[in-house]
Amino acid sequence: MKEPAVALIEGQDICKSFGHGRQSRLVLDRVSVAVNQGSCLAVVGGSGSGKSTLIRILLGLESLDAGSVCYDGLPLEGPTSAGYRALRRQASLVFQNPFASLDPRWPALRSVGEPLRIQAKQLGLGSESIRQRSLDALEAVGLDPAQFADRFPADCSGGQAQRIAIARALVTSPRLLVADEPMSSLDVSARLSVLETFNTIRQARPETAIIIVSHDLGIVQHMAERILVLEEGHMTEEGPTRQVLTQPRSPYTRSLIAAASL
Ligand code: ADP
Ligand code: MG
Numbered sequence: 001m002k003e004p005a006v007a008l009i010e011g012q013d014i015c016k017s018f019g020h021g022r023q024s025r026l027v028l029d030r031v032s033v034a035v036n037q038g039s040c041l042a043v044v045g046g047s048g049s050g051k052s053t054l055i056r057i058l059l060g061l062e063s064l065d066a067g068s069v070c071y072d073g074l075p076l077e078g079p080t081s082a083g084y085r086a087l088r089r090q091a092s093l094v095f096q097n098p099f100a101s102l103d104p105r106w107p108a109l110r111s112v113g114e115p116l117r118i119q120a121k122q123l124g125l126g127s128e129s130i131r132q133r134s135l136d137a138l139e140a141v142g143l144d145p146a147q148f149a150d151r152f153p154a155d156c157s158g159g160q161a162q163r164i165a166i167a168r169a170l171v172t173s174p175r176l177l178v179a180d181e182p183m184s185s186l187d188v189s190a191r192l193s194v195l196e197t198f199n200t201i202r203q204a205r206p207e208t209a210i211i212i213v214s215h216d217l218g219i220v221q222h223m224a225e226r227i228l229v230l231e232e233g234h235m236t237e238e239g240p241t242r243q244v245l246t247q248p249r250s251p252y253t254r255s256l257i258a259a260a261s262l
Contacts, residue, residue: 006036006037007035008209009035009058009069009087009176009209010035011031011033011034011057011070012067012069014030014054014068014069015064015066016028016057016062027050027233028057030067031050031228031230031234031235035176037175040209040210040223041209041210041211041212041224041225041227041228042211042220042221042224042227042241043213043214044214044217044220044227044229044230045215045236046231048232049230052213055180055211058178058211060087071086072086092168092169092170092174092177094169095165096182096185098162098185099158102161104153106152107149108149108150108151109145109149109150112137112167113130113133115172116130116171134167137170137171138167140167140200141163141166141167141201142163143167148160148164157190158187159194162182162185162186162194163194166194166197166198166201174208177211178210178211178213179198179210181214182194183214183219184216192262195262198212198223216261216262217256217260225241226238226240229252231250231252
């Protein structure tokens with residue numbers, strides 16, 4: 001019999017408000033997610049629907065009012081918990097704006113290798129193996145190291161810079177890759193190149209779990225196994241991608257499908 005898949009990261013009944021008293025606003029209302037090893041979940045919803053807050057809570061970067069988060073079966077309970085420490089070591093993040101997340105003074109190879117240099121002692125890595133892994137990571141995102149290793153962010157297009165940021169996220173071989181709107185600062189052709197990069201990564205690293213956030217369903221429908229739709233902090237929909245696309249339960253999801261760009 002097939003073993004039931006164990007979630008690498010799981011949030012249950014997450015509730016979150018910002019502000020106090022009469023100013024208090026419920027931003028997430030009993031949101032539950034589970035992402036298995038090797039699976040890709042897309043979190044989709046309009047601006048202000050709570051996507052980034054959910055991601056920050058799942059990563060232990062934001063407190064929650066109710067509910068729980070487990071990483072690899074270990075509860076995330078503050079920065080000293082075993083779950084939080086495992087997640088810090090094993091998860092990588094990609095942000096919306098690559099130019100804000102890359103150091104403008106550093107050539108690509110240095111940025112890509114940075115997470116490894118931070119962990120070099122723990123991992124027992126010398127500078128030559130850091131260099132080699134950084135070159136491999138550039139190659140993995142489709143950037144020719146001969147052309148890009150010494151290139152500064154200012155000399156890259158948005159799509160190229162985002163792929164450098166993705167290479168940096170991958171260089172530690174994370175078990176979980178989280179990308180919050182990684183294409184929304186890019187033009188259409190750059191979006192496609194970054195989307196292709198994600199699909200290449202999925203094939204090359206089938207064990208890696210991915211959570212990708214987007215306000216555009218079209219961007220993520222080709223890479224995610226499951227889709228979670230957030231509407232003003234409520235889970236409007238959660239299910240296998242095909243099911244959400246062909247049998248959307250809510251008018252809100254239907255409107256996202258109609259507005260999808262790809
Ligand atoms: P999304 O990523 O889907 O655009 P966010 O998770 O960033 O949405 O925000 C959800 C809601 O929570 C928004 O109304 C936002 O203004 C509010 N919010 C987010 N972070 C804070 C904060 N630190 N303090 C107060 N309100 C916040
Ligand atoms: Mg956001």
